[in-house]
Every structure is written in C-alpha cells, then in structure tokens.
Amino acid sequence: MSEKILVTGGTGYIGSHTVVELITQGFEPIILDNLSNSHEGILDAIQDITGVKPAFYKGDCRDAAIYDKIFSSHQISSVIHFAAFKAVGESVHKPLAYFDNNINGLNQLLIAMDKFSIRNLVFSSSCTVYGDPDDPVVTEETPLKDPQSPYGFTKLAGEKMLENVVRHKKQMRVALLRYFNPIGAHPSGKIGELPQGIPNNLLPYITQTAMGIREKLAVFGNDYATSDGSCIRDYIHVCDVASAHVSAITMMHKKEEAFIDAINIGTGKGTSVLEIIRIFEEVNAIEVNWEFAPRREGDVPEIFAKVDKAEHVLNWNAKFSVRDAVKDAWEWEKKYRKQ
Ligand code: NAD
Numbered sequence: 001m002s003e004k005i006l007v008t009g010g011t012g013y014i015g016s017h018t019v020v021e022l023i024t025q026g027f028e029p030i031i032l033d034n035l036s037n038s039h040e041g042i043l044d045a046i047q048d049i050t051g052v053k054p055a056f057y058k059g060d061c062r063d064a065a066i067y068d069k070i071f072s073s074h075q076i077s078s079v080i081h082f083a084a085f086k087a088v089g090e091s092v093h094k095p096l097a098y099f100d101n102n103i104n105g106l107n108q109l110l111i112a113m114d115k116f117s118i119r120n121l122v123f124s125s126s127c128t129v130y131g132d133p134d135d136p137v138v139t140e141e142t143p144l145k146d147p148q149s150p151y152g153f154t155k156l157a158g159e160k161m162l163e164n165v166v167r168h169k170k171q172m173r174v175a176l177l178r179y180f181n182p183i184g185a186h187p188s189g190k191i192g193e194l195p196q197g198i199p200n201n202l203l204p205y206i207t208q209t210a211m212g213i214r215e216k217l218a219v220f221g222n223d224y225a226t227s228d229g230s231c232i233r234d235y236i237h238v239c240d241v242a243s244a245h246v247s248a249i250t251m252m253h254k255k256e257e258a259f260i261d262a263i264n265i266g267t268g269k270g271t272s273v274l275e276i277i278r279i280f281e282e283v284n285a286i287e288v289n290w291e292f293a294p295r296r297e298g299d300v301p302e303i304f305a306k307v308d309k310a311e312h313v314l315n316w317n318a319k320f321s322v323r324d325a326v327k328d329a330w331e332w333e334k335k336y337r338k339q
C-alpha cells in the first residue's frame, strides 16, 4: 500500500507540482487547501498529468476540526506544509493576517500532528531567512538575519518554532527546505504559477509582458555591484523544487531518531535579471519590452545557494536548467491564457 502524505497548500504553485511528483513516485498525496490562492480545477490538471485525482479537503490550516477529519480517515505518515500567504509587499500592509495564516496555521498543524502522533514534517522555508548576506553564496550555516518583511519573519518564526518543538519534545523529524527562486511550470503546460493581479515576481512579469498583458517590464536597478549592474538570484525550476520534497520524505522515512535539518533548495548558480531576459528572449524567440527603473526597496543585490547539503543529505540535485524553466514558463502562460 502506498504511503499517504498530507500536502497542505497542495493546489498552489509549488504544492501542485509536488503532488504530481509524489504520485509519479508512488506516494498517495492527500490535499488540504482553502483555495485562497488556487482553484479546484488544478485537481483535474493533476489527474490529466498523472492519471490520478488526489483526495482533496477544502479547508483551512487554522481549523483543528479539519485535521481531526483527515487524520482519523487516513493513515498519514508525513506532512508537507506549503499553505501560507507569500506576497512580500502585501505582508508589509497586512502583517497580522500573515502572522495568523503562516504562524497560527503552522501551530494548529503541529497541535494536530501531536494529537495523532504524526512525526514527519517538511516545512516550506525560504532564502529570505538569510536576509542580505555578507557573502552572496549562502550555506545552511550562513547566519540568519532579521527579515525585512512580515512575510520573511513568518518563515523565520516557523523555523524557530519547529526547532523548539524538536529540541523539547524530541519526537519529530523535520526538514526545513529553504527554496531560492522557484520559476517555470510543468513541461506538460497543465499546471503553473497563477499570480493574482499584477505579478510581484520576475518570471510572471516577463511572461505577462511578452503576452502583451503588461506594457513594459521594469528592471529594478542597474547600478548594483554585479557583473551587469542588475540583481543576481538562484532561479530553480519548480519541478526540481517538487522533487526535493519527495527526496526529503524518502530520507525521513529511513530515520528513526528525532531531528531537524535546514537544507538549501537551489541550483548553486546565480543569474542576473538581464541574463534572464536575454535567455527568455532567445529560448522563446520573442522580445520582451523592458526598461531600467530605480532599485526596489528591500532587494538583496546578489544571493545564491551552496547546494552540497541537499546533494549529501537528500541525494538530490536540480536537473532542469534556467533555459528549461523559462521555456516552460512561457508555454504555461500561452496555454493558460487560451483556457
Ligand atoms: P501558493 O500561494 O501558490 O500556494 C499556497 C497554497 O496554500 C494556495 O493554494 C493557497 O490557497 C493555500 N493556502 C494558503 N493559506 C491557507 C490556509 N490557511 N489553509 C489552507 N490552504 C491555504 O504559493 P507557493 O508559491 O506554492 O508557495 C508555497 C510555500 O512555499 C509557501 O509557504 C511559501 O511561503 C513558500 N515559498 C515560496 C516561494 C516562491 O517563490 N513561490 C519561495 C520560497 C518559499
């Protein structure tokens, strides 16, 4: 019988790709999502790709009753907790909503896991916990900084809560996956990123500009101390991020003792904003209308991951290139707009 994994936020961007990867690798994902940033049609898309429609519970991660229902109906071995609000700019205006959803949501999940003796958890963390590092190449030992945004604070707070739970209760196995910049979409073009309103992130802004939905991409800053003056990030294909979760689950199932491990999920390579635009134009044979604009407040000039720990602990590394990711992002944008 296949292992059942609860995936909170499983109809979201990274969650849906992870659900596909779990099914493909023989697991049985059970999704809990309140559809605040996704929709139920994703379940049909997952079925189109995998042949399996996962069990779905429409509900909220802050609701104790929904966990009672799920955990008493299914023998769940592990939880992957994606559900959260993730818009950095919005969090500045609505810090309390972010604390409630992201921190209280995690706390309710932990209470329910404790009640039902479920020990394995993969937590969605972020490179935002490193803030603006002194060295742009970050290892898991790089000191964590006080995050600039309430969103970033919720990720750091989540990590700290989990560290405390493991230290004092000594019964959980926890992987903190610190994603760098997930981009792209499933190569089938059936699932991908669904930004609401004007995108904050670079890739959706590029695809919407290429599509003619946005007039011009603003490149934030041309005078950073980088090779071409624009910021550098570690862009990673969302399918690689998804497969890292399955590797984390597999690793956990082999362990007996309690532990907590933070692991960078990136490619180990930095790419500048101008390079991303150039690669996007070249791979997709389409021009992107762009211009330089002032720096965006809070942007880190350069950051990318050292990924040795992921290779060593998870036996995982990124398989897709940035070229693959921008191609898949563009295919998704075109297909999605036709729907
Ligand atoms: P997303 O918004 O696409 O997915 C989150 C999903 O969770 C959505 O389907 C939403 O409806 C659901 N959700 C939110 N609050 C909920 C609640 N209270 N109860 C039930 N469902 C709820 O976001 P994503 O990009 O897939 O991100 C997933 C996780 O990864 C988040 O925790 C995010 O902070 C983290 N993360 C994302 C990125 C990124 O760039 N996308 C980078 C680093 C970390």
Ligand code: WQD
Pocket (backbone or CB within 6 Å): 086, 088, 125, 126, 127, 128, 180, 181, 182, 200, 201, 202, 203, 205, 217, 218, 219, 220, 221, 231, 232, 233, 273, 296, 299
């Ligand atoms: C990438 C680069 C921008 C838009 C964010 C969160 C981080 C994590 C990942 C969740 C930067 C530039 C962007 C645009 C631009 N998420 N840019 N014009 O800021 O690295 O990280 O997503 O945990 O916490 O902060 O990603 O995609 O917003 O920006 O020039 O219209 O693209 O300045 O250099 P970021 P991003």
